Amino acid sequence: MAQRWRDWLAQAEHDLEQAAASRREGRHDWACFAAHQAAEKAVKALHPLSERPP
Numbered sequence: 001m002a003q004r005w006r007d008w009l010a011q012a013e014h015d016l017e018q019a020a021a022s023r024r025e026g027r028h029d030w031a032c033f034a035a036h037q038a039a040e041k042a043v044k045a046l047h048p049l050s051e052r053p054p
Helices: 004-024 028-050
Strands: none
Touching (some): 004 028
16 A cells, blocks of 8 residues: 555546547547546545655
C-alpha cells in the first residue's frame, strides 16, 4: 500500500494524455473531464508523500 501513490500518478498521466488527445479531436467536454480526473489523481498521488516526516 505504501507505493500506491505511483499507481495514482501513472493513472493521472494516462488521463492527461487522454485529455490532450480529446482536445486535438475537438471533444472539449471530454478533454475537460479527463483533465479534471488527472488533477484529482495527481493530488491523491502527492497526499501520502506530504505525510512523511522531513
